Amino acid sequence: MSSIIYTHTDEAPLLATYSFLPIVQAYAGAAGVDVQTRDISLAGRIIALFPERLTDEQQLPNALAELGELAKTPEANIIKLPNVSASMPQLKAAIAELQGKGYDLPDYPDNPADDAEADVKARYDKVKGSAVNPVLREGNSDRRAPESVKNYARQHPHSMGAWNADSKTNVATMSADDFRHNEKSVVIEADDDLRIELVPADGGEVVVLKPSTPVLAGEVVDGTVMHVAALDRFLAEQIERAKAEGVLFSVHLKATMMKVSDPIIFGHVVRAFFPNTFVEYGDDLAAAGLSPNNGLGGILAGLDALPNGADIKASFDAELAAGPALAMVDSDRGITNLHVPSDVIVDASMPAMIRIGGHMWGPDGAEADTLAVIPDSSYAGIYQATIDDCRANGAYDPATMGSVPNVGLMAQAAEEYGSHDKTFEIGQSGTVRVVNRAGDALIEHQVEASDIWRACQTKDVPIRDWVKLAVSRARATGDPAIFWLDESRAHDRTLIGKVETYLADADLVGDTTGLDISIMSPVEATKVSVERIRQGLNTISVTGNVLRDYNTDLFPILELGTSAKMLSVVPLINGGGLFETGAGGSAPKHVQQLVKENYLRWDSLGEFLALAESFAKYAQATGNTSARVLGETLDRGTGTFLNENRSPGRRLGTIDNRGSHFYLALYWAEELAKQTDDADLAARFAPLAATLREQESTINAELLAVQGSPAELGGYYRPDDALASAVMRPSATLNAAIDAL
Structure with missing residues (x-):
């Protein structure tokens, strides 16, 4: 383990990196720790797709593939910041920006006309959605609020909206014919290779949807279908319900992670509303390439080019006025819940709604009760259970509430993360079959044209590791651990069998006597967990991959005000470590504010927490005791940072992300200077600590002086390095002190 890899990503986390990474590299270098970067940004991944079209200076290596291989080794030590999980509008915007910078990249071909365009589309599709996480996550997830963060939240509770007993906010979800209810699950007995095919109802030639899916013995394979006729009926009913109940209509999907299925579902919602x-x-609209799958915003933007565009716009306006009020992303700018599929991501939008009293923003700019439509019922119930609890008992109190840490099954593209290449919009009625090498049909579904069929895989090794990690966390904390698995769902029923087997395997998990470990449906587990957090008690949620995503936003947003303050450790199966730094859901708004006002609200606390764990891992692997001291002093410095309330403010004239980095550097240097475990480090950092303390007012003045004017970054998806660095390092005094180290 010769280096720590700090990832170069997107949006606000990337901008913060321009400010924070020079500090990290200077401090780490003083302890003999090499910190390198790898570009896994959306723009960087796009550039790496087309080396043959670019100049030598423009070309970039495939850093994601490199890190994916590194993650399989004991030497891995990767700090992974949030990255863009690109929706189609984001992908096209990034391509256009790069083309404008002189990169000879092809346009994205929505409907490839030949093999060459099909190849271009296939390449671009590799960077859509959550393309990064499945590659790097060669381990399961241990995500929790560090004690220092939890204590700060108790002492400085964030604001919570009031809940009324007569709140009309609810979740609407399908009761049949969705992914959950149609799911079938099998366990593969021996290594095999599966084919997914469509047998047409009219007796025509079999259509091979996916010719090859290698599987291993013990692997869980699932298949399911959402019948869109039922989806369309459901959506029409919910639009009428929202209007009848006088509440906002909103839809909550995961168009970034479920990058094939959920944009299609989003398109059905747009059609249903209009x-x-x-x-x-x-x-x-179809002839003009204006697809509802990309959202209402893209359609409206393209109407000027149509001869009857004004008539179409008037029709949209009339139906918008006649329907229920739409929840808004930005009421001042007229951006509705249906404008962009990646604007309203369920795991971020639902907790935010619950946190402010069950409200979303309406077209009038005011908060209002909302009908939250989550079509697939697999996990919708956890939000309804939380809403019901708040309606009955009021808002949670961050000053007293307990915590719901998570152990998540995500290694090796487990569960729905791995479904993208096995998700299809069916072209004709018939039977979709999953067939093994011997020709046996393992899974079959009757389908109609336009139905959405998908399969997913979960290998046995990650499941074993997941159970082991859950038991180790229960043992380490003494807290109850609940596996959130529903025996009425086919996939979960299969997993329950494996979990029960592995919990009984003493060689795998050790002696579980005295540990409180149970299995409950997600709805029942939610009820137990929220009852316990009201009592100030902690409950470990042990979940699959998508539910991991949901829970690690839901509970942290209620407890801490943001999921960005969570510690996210991924103990990699082969011995390395991946350290994630929180969520990036509000990153676009932060960038917009920086460009407008030269003020970045992004909170880098997640980076501080991950970096401390990374140093500890480095010290353990290499025997570098100075790295251990770096991690321990960073932890203590972070505690001071929180106690002194040095997180970014929310308005001009207060410290922003850059100011928070200065104070972290100050407190970290002071801790290094006074520690007694490493005299050389203490001597090296004592002058820096003194300089930063003496120059505190000067540095603050230099950081605050730039606020209020526009900032030029030279690009959104690929900022100009020199411009972005100048914007994010505006204090000459601080820069000189750090660079001198």
């Missing part, structure tokens, strides 16, 4: 417009003008 049925007359699509009946009358749907063919015109």
Whole structure:
């Protein structure tokens, strides 16, 4: 383990890196620790796709593939910041920006006309959605609020909206014909290779949807289908319900992670909300390449180019006025819940709604009760259970509430993360079959044209590791651990069998006597967990991959105000470590504010927490005791940072992300200077600590002086390094002190 890899990502986390990484590299270098970077940004990944079209200076290596291989080794020590999980509008915007910078990249071909365009589309599709996480996550997830963060939240509770007993906010979800209810699950008995095919109902030639999916003995394979006729009926009913109940209509999907299925579902929602417009003008919109799957915003932006664009716009406006009020992303700018599929991501949007009293923002700019539509019922119930608890008992109290840490099954693209290449919008009625090498059909579903069929895989090794990690966390904390598995769902029923087997394997998990470990459905587990957090008690949630995503936003947003303050450790199966730094859901708004006002609200606390764990891992692997001291002093410095309330403020004139980095550097240097475990480090950092303390007012003045004016970054998806560095390091005094180290 010769280096720590600090990832170069996107949006606000990337901008913060321009400010924080020079500090990290200077401090680490003083202890003989090499900190390198790898570019896994959306723009960097796009550039790496087309080396043959670019100049030598423009080309970039495939850093994601490199890190994916590193993650399989004991030497891995990777700090992974949030990255863009690109929706189609984001992907196209990034391509256009790079083209404008002189990169000879092809346009994204929505409907490839030949093999060359099909190849271009296939390459671009590799960077859509959550393309990074499945590659790097060669281990399961241990995500929790560090004690220092939890104590700070108790002493400085964030604001919570009031809940009323008569709140009309609810979740609407399908009761049949969705992914959950149609799921079938099998365990593979021996290594095999599966084919996914469609047998047409009219007796035509079999259509091979995916010719090869290698599987291993013990692997869980699932298949399911959402029948869109039922989806369309459901959506029409919920639109009428929202109007009848006088609440906002909103839809909550995961179009970034479920990058094939959920944009299609989003398109059905847009059609359902504007049925007359699509009946009358749907063919015109399709001919112009304006797809509802990409959102209402893209359609409206393209109407000026159509001869009847004004008529279509009037039709949209009429149906918008006649329907229920739409929840808004930005009411001042007229950005609705249906404008962009990646604007409303369920795991971030639902907790935010619950936190402010069950409200979303309406077209009038005011908060209002909301009907939250989550079509697939697999996990919708956890939000309804939380809403019901708040309606009955009021808002949670961050000053007293307990915690719900998570152990998540995600290694080796487990569960739905691995479903993208096995998700299809069916072209004709028939039977979808999953067939093994011997020709046996393992899974079959009757389908109609336009139905959405998908399969997913979960290997046995990650499941074993997941159970082991859950038991180790229960043993380390003494807290109850609940496996959130529903025996009425096919996939979960299969997993329950494996979990029960591995919990009984003393060679794997040790002696579990005295540990409180149970299995409950997600809804029942939610009820137990929220009852316990009201009592100030902690409950470990042990979940699959998608539910891991949901829980590690839901509970941290309620407990801490943000999921970015969580410690996210991924003990890699082969011995390395991946240290994640929190969520990036509000990153676009932060960038917009920086460009407008030269003020970055992004909170880098997640980076501080991950870095301390990374130093500890480095010290353990290499025997570098100075690295251990770096991690321990960073932890103590972070504690001071929190106690002194040096997180970024929310308005001009207060410290922003850059100011928070200065104070972290100050407190870290002071801890290094006074520690007694490493005299050389103490001597090296004592002058820096003194300089930063003496120059505190000067540095603050230099950091605050730039606020209020626009900032030029030279790009959104690929900022100009020199411009971004100048913006994010505006204090000459601080820079000189750090660089002198």
